[in-house]
Structure formats: structure tokens, C-alpha cells
Amino acid sequence: MRIGVLTGGGDVPGVNPCIRTLAYRAIDEGFEVLGIRRGWEGLLFTNPDDPISIKENSLVLDKINTRAIDRTGGTILHTSRINPENVSVENIPEFLISNFSNVIQNESTDLTQHILKVLERLRLDVLVVIGGDDTLVYADRLHNENIPIIAIPKTMDNDVYGTDYTIGFSTAITRSVELIHQLRTSSGSHERISVIEQFGRKIGEVCLVTAYLASADRCIIPEIPFEPGRLLSLLLDDRRKNPSKYAMVLMSEGAQYFEPSISETPGFNEDQGLPVGRLTAEFIKTEGKVSTLYQHLAYLMRSGVSDSLDLMVASNFANLAVELIQSKNLGRMVSLKDGHYTHVPVTIIAENRKKLDVANFYNPEEYCPNIKSIMDMPLFLY
Amino acid sequence: MANVSSKKGVIGILTGGGDVPGLNPAIRAVTIRALREGYQVIGLRRGWAGLVDLIRDPKADNSSCYQILTEEVVNKAGRTGGTFLHSSRTNPKSVKKNSIPEHLKDKYSDEVNDLIPEVLENLAYLGIDYLIPIGGDDTLSVGVRLYQEGFKVVAIPKTMDNDVPGTDYCIGFSTCITRTIQLSNNLRTSAGSHERFLVLEVFGRYAGFTAMLPTMAGAANRCVIPEYKFDMEHLTELLTYDRNNNPSKYSVLLASEGAMFKGGEMVFEKTTTDAFGHAKLGGIGDLISEELKKHSPKFNNGRTINTITQKLSYLTRGGDPDAIDSIVPMAYGNLALDLIMKDIHGRLVCLRNGRYDNVPVDVVTSSKKNVNIDKYYNHDRLRPHYHTFAMKPLFIMTSDN
Numbered sequence: 001m002r003i004g005v006l007t008g009g010g011d012v013p014g015v016n017p018c019i020r021t022l023a024y025r026a027i028d029e030g031f032e033v034l035g036i037r038r039g040w041e042g043l044l045f046t047n048p049d050d051p052i053s054i055k056e057n058s059l060v061l062d063k064i065n066t067r068a069i070d071r072t073g074g075t076i077l078h079t080s081r082i083n084p085e086n087v088s089v090e091n092i093p094e095f096l097i098s099n100f101s102n103v104i105q106n107e108s109t110d111l112t113q114h115i116l117k118v119l120e121r122l123r124l125d126v127l128v129v130i131g132g133d134d135t136l137v138y139a140d141r142l143h144n145e146n147i148p149i150i151a152i153p154k155t156m157d158n159d160v161y162g163t164d165y166t167i168g169f170s171t172a173i174t175r176s177v178e179l180i181h182q183l184r185t186s187s188g189s190h191e192r193i194s195v196i197e198q199f200g201r202k203i204g205e206v207c208l209v210t211a212y213l214a215s216a217d218r219c220i221i222p223e224i225p226f227e228p229g230r231l232l233s234l235l236l237d238d239r240r241k242n243p244s245k246y247a248m249v250l251m252s253e254g255a256q257y258f259e260p261s262i263s264e265t266p267g268f269n270e271d272q273g274l275p276v277g278r279l280t281a282e283f284i285k286t287e288g289k290v291s292t293l294y295q296h297l298a299y300l301m302r303s304g305v306s307d308s309l310d311l312m313v314a315s316n317f318a319n320l321a322v323e324l325i326q327s328k329n330l331g332r333m334v335s336l337k338d339g340h341y342t343h344v345p346v347t348i349i350a351e352n353r354k355k356l357d358v359a360n361f362y363n364p365e366e367y368c369p370n371i372k373s374i375m376d377m378p379l380f381l382y
Numbered sequence: 383m384a385n386v387s388s389k390k391g392v393i394g395i396l397t398g399g400g401d402v403p404g405l406n407p408a409i410r411a412v413t414i415r416a417l418r419e420g421y422q423v424i425g426l427r428r429g430w431a432g433l434v435d436l437i438r439d440p441k442a443d444n445s446s447c448y449q450i451l452t453e454e455v456v457n458k459a460g461r462t463g464g465t466f467l468h469s470s471r472t473n474p475k476s477v478k479k480n481s482i483p484e485h486l487k488d489k490y491s492d493e494v495n496d497l498i499p500e501v502l503e504n505l506a507y508l509g510i511d512y513l514i515p516i517g518g519d520d521t522l523s524v525g526v527r528l529y530q531e532g533f534k535v536v537a538i539p540k541t542m543d544n545d546v547p548g549t550d551y552c553i554g555f556s557t558c559i560t561r562t563i564q565l566s567n568n569l570r571t572s573a574g575s576h577e578r579f580l581v582l583e584v585f586g587r588y589a590g591f592t593a594m595l596p597t598m599a600g601a602a603n604r605c606v607i608p609e610y611k612f613d614m615e616h617l618t619e620l621l622t623y624d625r626n627n628n629p630s631k632y633s634v635l636l637a638s639e640g641a642m643f644k645g646g647e648m649v650f651e652k653t654t655t656d657a658f659g660h661a662k663l664g665g666i667g668d669l670i671s672e673e674l675k676k677h678s679p680k681f682n683n684g685r686t687i688n689t690i691t692q693k694l695s696y697l698t699r700g701g702d703p704d705a706i707d708s709i710v711p712m713a714y715g716n717l718a719l720d721l722i723m724k725d726i727h728g729r730l731v732c733l734r735n736g737r738y739d740n741v742p743v744d745v746v747t748s749s750k751k752n753v754n755i756d757k758y759y760n761h762d763r764l765r766p767h768y769h770t771f772a773m774k775p776l777f778i779m780t781s782d783n
Contacts, residue, residue: 013571073568075575186464186699188464189465190400191470295695299690
């Protein structure tokens with residue numbers, strides 16, 4: 001049995017430990033493991049007729065070259081955001097331009113036929129795809145082309161439909177909590193209102209859980225549009241009550257203004273070029289006449305090594321993936337459901353979007369987490 | 383009249399300007415030594431604001447303006463970052479009309495007011511004999527003024543930018559370098575996984591030390607600093623070369639917030655200025671990233687190289703002090719007490735060419751400090767020179783000569 005593995009989308013800590021466990025377990029079971037480099041781009045740039053190109057775009061994984069990778073973040077296979085269904089002209093490899101000249105249009109091209117050829121040439125019995133929504137949706141496409149797929153969900157946003165947990169979520173929170181606490185000395189020393197922004201365009205789960213665990217005074221999630229004036233008065237009150245005279249609000253970069261209030265809010269300058277946190281900090285400074293600190297945590301959320309929870313899930317997902325391959329149970333995504341490891345059809349990913357249970361976990365009046373009745377809840381509260 | 387009295391005298395201490403790790407250890411060092419030598423110590427709160435806002439009335443609540451320091455108070459705080467006395471950018475030499483405290487509004491009604499007479503009266507009211515301001519050049523410029531007015535001042539330099547003239551070292555600089563190296567190294571896996579340029583922007587105002595030293599320590603391949611206007615195409619070529627020679631296919635740039643393109647000016651993201659008249663800097667990292675993407679195909683067989691841009695901002699001065707910012711504040715605090723005990727004042731404690739020393743405090747206002755680019759910055763390679771280390775002091779390029 002020959003297993004291919006690739007990693008796509010944004011890097012998160014936990015992916016390397018997952019690759020390592022997968023390689024070790026598979027090799028122990030007598031399988032071969034071929035790492036595909038740079039996500040789908042590695043397959044796209046493989047010329048089946050050119051052995052050098054195969055070597056450049058893949059890497060045989062063994063117990064030596066994966067031995068110590070679990071101690072690092074990122075992915076040794078590297079990654080990309082390329083989707084072979086939708087390739088822009090700039091990203092079409094030179095050797096393909098002549099082959100596909102008849103189908104290449106100005107906008108983008110579906111090069112799936114080429115991918116299928118490459119997979120056949122690489123003699124893979126199964127392809128393990130580690131990725132988020134976008135990466136896995138293309139895995140689903142290949143599944144429909146009769147390619148045997150095992151999907152492993154990863155993304156720090158935890159927004160893959162069909163699983164309660166994706167690799168990288170816990171470390172993103174761990175890192176955020178650490179960094180927020182580091183900013184407290186600055187906030188307190190200057191008696192400021194701190195606006196801390198996080199990655200997370202579509203779903204506010206990271207923001208909400210971080211606020212809950214870091215005891216941020218307020219949090220603004222993309223799901224609930226907010227009124228800057230109301231936020232300001234809450235924060236001024238938080239600051240007054242704090243013996244160190246500071247307050248903190250955590251904002252998803254996807255936070256939305258509650259539209260009707262915008263035009264009525266004096267001093268509010270909506271500028272599309274600036275991040276929402278930066279704008280909000282300016283607003284707080286001008287309207288609240290209070291000094292502010294603005295920090296975007298951005299890439300630092302997924303930097304560094306994996307925390308223990310991500311090590312746990314990454315290792316277990318990898319083991320479960322090999323078990324599925326052994327039992328020829330393919331076309332599945334490994335998953336966590338209600339606190340238990342399981343697997344679901346890979347087609348589930350494209351069926352729906354994952355949503356945050358705002359009604360149960362967020363107080364839209366007070367702009368803060370609202371976590372109550374813990375009894376019988378799973379580890380991650382949902 | 384304060385409710386403290388002492389045979390030897392009363393020492394006032396304050397922290398002004400941006401907070402850095404190392405301030406609390408400095409307050410601790412001053413306080414513990416002073417108490418043991420028989421002085422009493424008053425901590426003035428919120429930098430110069432505490433001395434501006436004080437109400438000279440025994441019935442007034444001045445708890446937001448000063449507090450009596452004891453060993454118990456400073457011991458606990460001494461291990462942490464920030465400043466437990468809090469800080470402000472208030473400059474008593476020029477206070478805007480809307481920042482004048484309520485009880486002084488009748489007396490000072492100009493658009494900009496000099497409140498130094500009030501500060502002097504408040505110092506007398508509290509019975510303070512010696513003042514130890516801990517701050518950067520702005521905070522200390524007020525110390526210089528008070529000294530010129532006849533008050534006994536011994537100043538301690540701090541700023542993560544390390545741009546106070548007269549000293550090799552300012553409290554907070556080392557932790558800033560430590561943090562920058564840590565954060566840069568943490569982001570390497572992301573940059574490598576995506577095979578991108580990593581563009582890190584750091585605070586530093588008009589001085590490039592916060593970019594130069596971490597680069598020298600291995601945190602970046604190249605750095606751009608305010609003292610040298612760089613050519614964008616040149617920078618792209620160097621970073622592409624670095625990236626393509628790296629087995630993990632990424633390279634790292636450290637950009638000072640005040641760095642400038644050739645022919646360009648400092649990027650003023652906002653035109654607002656702080657109380658000291660400084661324009662707020664920032665935004666060069668995003669600009670460089672855009673330009674790198676634009677120029678990269680020229681040096682990379684026509685393919686664009688993407689970037690990861692991260693402003694380290696406040697994270698380089700967050701958290702607890704590192705080893706050097708625990709040792710230097712202890713030494714500076716004791717140096718200040720050594721001077722006070724000999725009744726020497728009008729001095730700035732400092733490190734000069736690697737040794738603890740003191741200099742006249744007005745050096746702070748009489749010169750500017752930044753990177754000597756002819757000696758230390760390699761204009762062709764856009765990074766520090768890596769040679770002639772023999773007999774250089776610890777921080778290599780931060781001495782005055």
C-alpha cells in the first residue's frame with residue numbers, strides 16, 4: 001500500500017506532529033508514505049513525464065526525516081492556497097501550457113484532469129489530505145473522481161463542517177492568551193483601553209473562547225454586528241472598575257459594525273483600508289478621550305510549537321487515518337463528535353457551513369462570552 | 383507637606399513615557415537601597431502627571447498622584463514588566479488647555495502652558511529632596527528643566543528604542559531584542575511553510591537600534607532603518623536571493639517603523655502627534671510588503687513571492703524583563719543612590735563603553751542618538767557589518783563614539 005500525504009491552506013502548529021505520527025504508524029504497518037510538497041501545488045507542478053519534476057514536488061517520508069518534526073510548528077511539506085479546479089494563468093506550469101492550450105482561458109482553468117494523471121503516475125493507493133475548508137473541498141472533488149481520500153481537518157478557526165475540532169484551534173487560543181497577558185503590563189502602566197485583533201473572518205469561535213479564557217473584558221465576533229458607542233461605554237466602565245485602570249476588548253478581524261449606528265456615531269471615520277480593530281481603537285481614543293493600545297495578533301496566533309491538546313488531537317487523527325486505510329474505509333474525514341473520535345463521509349464538508357452557537361455562548365447586549373450550564377458539555381463546550 | 387519626614391531626606395521616583403520591562407526592578411532597587419540608607423521614598427504616579435495633578439490640600443484625595451513606597455510593595459512588583467507606578471506622556475513644560483487639571487484652570491488659560499512652577503511647588507509640598515525620574519529623552523528633558531530650576535535630580539535612562547544620548551544602554555532595550563528574536567523565530571515555521579517573505583515591523587521611532595541588534599543576533603536576513611534610505615528593488619533582490627538560497631524557501635526582513643524608501647519620507651499613518659510633538663509613526667511594513675510582491679517576479683522567474691507581515695508593536699515591550707533588564711536596573715538604581723548619598727545631582731546614570739558611570743543630565747537635551755550608519759550599517763547588503771568586534775562594548779554599536 002502506498003499512501004500520499006499533503007498539507008494545504010494556512011499552516012498551523014500540530015500539522016507536523018500529525019505527519020510524523022501518520023508516517024511512523026504507516027511504516028510500522030508496512031506501508032510506503034509519499035509526502036506531496038506545497039499542497040495541491042505539488043501535484044499541479046508535477047510533470048508525469050519528468051522524473052526530476054516528480055522529485056522536486058514530492059518526498060518519501062521515513063522515520064529519519066520525520067523523527068523530530070513534531071517539535072516544530074508549520075509543515076515540513078510546505079503548503080499553498082492553490083486550488084487545481086481554479087488555476088489562474090500565472091500559476092499554470094510551463095509544461096502544461098501547450099497540453100492545455102485549448103482549455104486555458106483568461107480567467108482560470110480546471111486542471112483536475114492533469115491532477116488525476118499525476119496521481120496515477122505516483123501510484124498512490126490513497127491520498128491523505130490535511131487541510132481546512134478550501135483544501136478539503138477539493139479533496140471531495142477528487143473523491144467524486146474516484147480517488148480514495150482520507151481527510152484530516154486542520155484550521156485555527158475551527159470552521160470545518162462535520163467535526164467539532166480541527167488541528168490548530170487549541171494552539172491559536174493558547175498563543176493568544178499568552179500574548180494578551182503579556183500586553184497587560186503595557187495596558188495597565190498607561191491606563192489604556194487595549195483593542196486586540198485576531199484572525200478570524202467568518203467565525204468568532206477563536207475570539208469567543210480566547211476572551212473566555214484570557215478574561216478579556218469584551219469580545220466582538222463577526223456573527224453579531226456591534227455598536228461602537230455601546231462598546232465604548234462598556235469599556236469605560238470596565239476601566240473605571242479595574243484597580244489598574246485599564247480595559248481590554250478582543251475583536252475578530254471579521255467584526256461588523258451595526259450599520260444604522262455608524263452614521264449617527266460622531267467621530268467615527270469609516271475607512272475600508274484600515275483593520276476594524278485599528279478603526280475601533282481610533283474611535284475609542286477620539287470619543288472616549290482615553291489613550292488606547294492596538295495590537296493585531298495576526299500570524300503570531302499560529303506561530304511556535306503545538307500545545308499539548310493539539311499534539312493529542314493531531315496524533316489521534318493520524319492514527320485513526322491509518323486505521324481507516326487499513327480497513328479500506330476510504331472517502332472519510334476523521335473527526336471529533338461530542339467528545340469522541342469518529343469519522344464521517346468526506347462529502348459532508350461541502351454540505352454546510354459550520355456556525356457558532358451564538359445564542360448559547362455569547363451575550364449580544366454585553367458583548368462578552370456567556371458560558372453557563374457546563375454540566376454534560378464536551379471538552380470544547382459544544 | 384507630606385506625611386513623611388526623614389533625617390536623611392525624601393526621594394521621589396517616577397516613571398514616564400512608554401512602559402518597558404525593567405522599570406519595576408529599577409523602582410525596587412532605588413527603594414530598597416534608599417530605605418536601608420535611611421531615606422524615605424515617595425512613588426509619584428503616572429509619570430509627570432502625578433506632579434501636575436496633585437492638589438496641595440491635606441483633605442484632598444491624592445492617591446492617583448503619589449504613594450509611599452515600602453519594601454513589601456516594591457518586592458512584589460519588582461519581578462514584573464510594566465511599571466506599577468503607571469506612566470503617562472504628560473509634559474509639564476507644555477500642557478494644552480484641555481489637559482490642565484480642574485483646580486488649576488483659572489490660573490493657566492493659555493493654549494499651551496508651562497506648569498513647571500506647579501511641579502516645583504508640589505515637590506516642596508511633598509517634602510521631596512531628590513527626584514529620580516526614569517524615562518526616555520522626553521521624560522528626562524523635564525528632569526533637565528527641573529535641574530536648571532535648582533532641583534536635585536538624578537535621572538535613569540529607559541526606552542526600548544535605546545535612543546537616550548549619553549548612555550550605551552537604556553532599560554528595556556535588551557528585553558525588546560529578546561522578544562523580537564523570539565517572535566521572529568516563532569514566525570519562521572509559518573514563513574517557511576508558505577515559502578514567503580516574512581516582514582516584521584518594530585517600534586524604534588527615529589533610531590534603528592531595535593532593528594539592527596536583533597538582525598545581528600540572527601532574527602532576520604536584512605534590516606531597514608530610519609538612518610538610511612533604501613532602494614526597494616535592491617531590497618527585493620537581496621531578499622529573493624536569501625529566500626532562494628534557504629532550503630526552506632523563505633527570508634526575513636526587520637523594518638524599523640521609521641524606515642524610508644529612497645526618495646521617500648517617513649510614513650505617517652496618522653498625522654496626530656503626542657504631547658511631545660512627535661508624529662506617530664507606523665505602516666512601513668505593509669508598504670514594503672506590497673512593494674516586495676510587486677518587484678519579486680523580476681528576480682524570481684516571473685512568479686510573485688507572497689509575504690507575511692506582522693507588526694510586533696507592543697509585544698516587544700510586553701511581559702517580564704529578561705536577564706539584562708533585571709541586572710541593569712538594579713545597578714542603575716544603586717548608582718543613583720550612590721550619587722544622592724554624596725549629594726551629587728544633575729546627573730544621568732549610564733553605561734559608557736561598557737562600564738557603569740554617570741554624565742551631566744543635560745546631555746539628554748543637547749544631542750540626538752541614532753545608528754552610526756557609516757560604521758555599523760552595510761549599505762550594499764542592507765544589514766549590519768559583521769566585523770571588528772574586538773574591544774567593542776557589549777552592545778557593539780550603541781556607544782557614543
